[in-house]
Amino acid sequence: MASSEVEPAKTILLTSVANTIERFPLREGSFSYGTAGFRTLWERLPSVVNRMGILAALRSRAKGGQGVGAVVTASHNPIFDNGVKLVDPDGGMLSPAWEGYATRLANASQYDVLLTVSDIIEREHIDLSTVGKVFIARDTRPSGEILVDGLLEGAKAVGAHVEDLGVLTTPQLHYAVRYSNLNSKSSSLQGYMENIVTAFRKLVELNPKGSDVKIDPIKVDCANGVGAIHLKHLAEMLSPLAEYRIYNDGTEGVLNEGCGAEHVKSLQVYPIGLDAAPNEHCCSLDGDADRIMFFYNNGETSGHAEGDGFKLLDGDRMASLLAGFIHNFVLEAELDKELSMTVIQTAYANGNSTSYLTGQLKLQVMCTSTGVKYLHAKALEHDIGVYFEANGHGTVLFSDKALQLILAGVESNPDPDSSKKARSFHILLQLSDLLNQAVGDAFSDMLAVQIALLYRGWSYIDWINCYSDLPNRLAKVRVRDRSIVKTTDAERRCVSPPGLQDVIDRMVKEVSKGRAFVRPSGTEDIVRVYAEAETNKLVDELSNGVIAAVFEIAGGVDGKQTHKSSK
Numbered sequence: 001m002a003s004s005e006v007e008p009a010k011t012i013l014l015t016s017v018a019n020t021i022e023r024f025p026l027r028e029g030s031f032s033y034g035t036a037g038f039r040t041l042w043e044r045l046p047s048v049v050n051r052m053g054i055l056a057a058l059r060s061r062a063k064g065g066q067g068v069g070a071v072v073t074a075s076h077n078p079i080f081d082n083g084v085k086l087v088d089p090d091g092g093m094l095s096p097a098w099e100g101y102a103t104r105l106a107n108a109s110q111y112d113v114l115l116t117v118s119d120i121i122e123r124e125h126i127d128l129s130t131v132g133k134v135f136i137a138r139d140t141r142p143s144g145e146i147l148v149d150g151l152l153e154g155a156k157a158v159g160a161h162v163e164d165l166g167v168l169t170t171p172q173l174h175y176a177v178r179y180s181n182l183n184s185k186s187s188s189l190q191g192y193m194e195n196i197v198t199a200f201r202k203l204v205e206l207n208p209k210g211s212d213v214k215i216d217p218i219k220v221d222c223a224n225g226v227g228a229i230h231l232k233h234l235a236e237m238l239s240p241l242a243e244y245r246i247y248n249d250g251t252e253g254v255l256n257e258g259c260g261a262e263h264v265k266s267l268q269v270y271p272i273g274l275d276a277a278p279n280e281h282c283c284s285l286d287g288d289a290d291r292i293m294f295f296y297n298n299g300e301t302s303g304h305a306e307g308d309g310f311k312l313l314d315g316d317r318m319a320s321l322l323a324g325f326i327h328n329f330v331l332e333a334e335l336d337k338e339l340s341m342t343v344i345q346t347a348y349a350n351g352n353s354t355s356y357l358t359g360q361l362k363l364q365v366m367c368t369s370t371g372v373k374y375l376h377a378k379a380l381e382h383d384i385g386v387y388f389e390a391n392g393h394g395t396v397l398f399s400d401k402a403l404q405l406i407l408a409g410v411e412s413n414p415d416p417d418s419s420k421k422a423r424s425f426h427i428l429l430q431l432s433d434l435l436n437q438a439v440g441d442a443f444s445d446m447l448a449v450q451i452a453l454l455y456r457g458w459s460y461i462d463w464i465n466c467y468s469d470l471p472n473r474l475a476k477v478r479v480r481d482r483s484i485v486k487t488t489d490a491e492r493r494c495v496s497p498p499g500l501q502d503v504i505d506r507m508v509k510e511v512s513k514g515r516a517f518v519r520p521s522g523t524e525d526i527v528r529v530y531a532e533a534e535t536n537k538l539v540d541e542l543s544n545g546v547i548a549a550v551f552e553i554a555g556g557v558d559g560k561q562t563h564k565s566s567k
């Protein structure tokens with residue numbers, strides 16, 4: 001664009017921004033781009049969502065017109081919350097540098113919005129002759145439709161071409177953004193479905209036991225969310241090879257109420273409406289289907305009616321199953337010298353899962369702060385990055401180098417039956433297709449777990465027997481202002497308020513295999529308290545002690561323990 005055209009173009013753009021923000025007045029309170037974007041009561045969000053439309057369009061223009069995503073969802077939060085999160089052109093989370101712009105824009109007065117937009121254009125050297133492209137999707141929350149209107153307006157005001165993809169799972173939107181920019185696969189919803197269905201079918205065919213196998217049916221709690229809509233379609237495509245029985249499909253129950261991945265992980269009870277007979281394979285998705293928990297009933301009575309026989313296989317279990325499974329093929333393909341493989345966890349990972357990964361599987365493990373954005377970024381630093389949060393978010397990323405070596409192996413060994421090594425190349429290639437490369441995805445994780453169990457001939461019982469979890473507790477404590485709680489060392493140590501970490505250290509020292517930390521949630525107005533120890537008695541003492549310390553030192557208002565360990 002000629003320099004004489006820049007100022008008029010900018011004036012037109014700012015006028016258009018001024019017009020759109022006027023229709024979405026700023027609500028009271030402050031907003032912060034947290035663990036997964038903005039999340040709060042939906043009534044507070046119209047101005048924020050409209051401004052995120054503006055930012056998404058600016059981000060796209062700053063990236064030379066590549067597609068950027070914006071998804072309206074509050075995932076595991078209650079139905080009356082909503083949220084908005086932006087997706088970068090590679091299908092990953094918004095770059096941290098732009099999160100600062102997001103927070104600034106969300107809190108700016110009408111006038112400051114114009115200054116901020118102008119500042120972003122300058123700093124990011126945005127060429128105003130580029131046309132932006134924004135993909136929009138939302139979950140099933142009733143407020144989503146209203147909020148999407150503002151998002152759409154904001155993006156259009158900055159001259160973006162907007163594609164509203166409708167009601168999608170969060171991973172489907174990430175996938176659409178990634179592959180619309182890469183042009184290597186169809187980015188459409190049908191393309192997404194066909195990609196994972198084809199990879200799953202091929203993996204079943206490559207199974208050394210032959211393709212005439214029986215895959216255990218699985219009962220899927222869809223949290224009354226968007227997962228139900230798309231799982232129905234996926235189940236039809238995979239029938240009769242695999243069978244998915246859908247529960248909490250949204251026709252009767254309330255989103256995330258008494259069901260969903262967060263509910264079963266926190267309370268360690270069955271989701272409402274799903275009757276698990278002993279040893280049946282079951283799982284729960286969350287409200288936007290980007291995380292998954294597996295569980296079964298071991299048939300034992302625990303005296304705790306809601307959780308009788310309940311056994312949970314969480315994100316740590318997925319990490320250990322899939323890392324071990326994939327590493328085995330890396331070894332058989334003789335790629336272990338050429339490819340670095342690492343497992344990324346957070347402080348919430350059970351200590352015994354980390355010991356199993358390092359001790360039994362001999363894999364390197366790293367720890368990051370909570371939030372897919374941190375784990376995903378760390379995983380990208382390795383050729384094969386396996387990342388999972390204990391709460392069920394995660395996937396396995398393959399670097400370009402890994403994919404090139406695997407592809408070369410497939411090309412030089414076209415017949416998978418010719419040797420174990422040949423088969424391993426083919427299996428790795430299909431796994432890299434099955435596992436969503438943009439973000440953790442409940443659907444592809446579910447299918448990958450089914451494949452790993454099928455190859456190993458394992459039931460959930462065999463899977464859970466790999467190691468025993470250390471007893472652990474997760475509690476939520478409401479404090480007057482959670483922003484006073486600040487942490488360091490991948491959230492394992494608390495640096496503010498002063499004195500809190502000293503008290504935690506003293507308590508942890510007294511307890512065998514003790515570990516505890518506190519951190520402010522980025523999605524709810526609470527502080528989370530995690531504790532683990534060698535026995536249930538010890539972990540109860542430790543957890544209660546830390547909760548009391550948070551109350552006293554961080555200004556507690558209300559607190560409740562929301563997590564029981566598997567006994």
Ligand code: G16
Binds near residue numbers: 075290370372389528
């Ligand atoms: C989001 C993030 C996750 C994070 C979770 C809880 O999940 O994507 O990475 O683990 O929030 O975060 P916090 O402890 O900060 O509240 P989701 O499924 O709600 O989108």
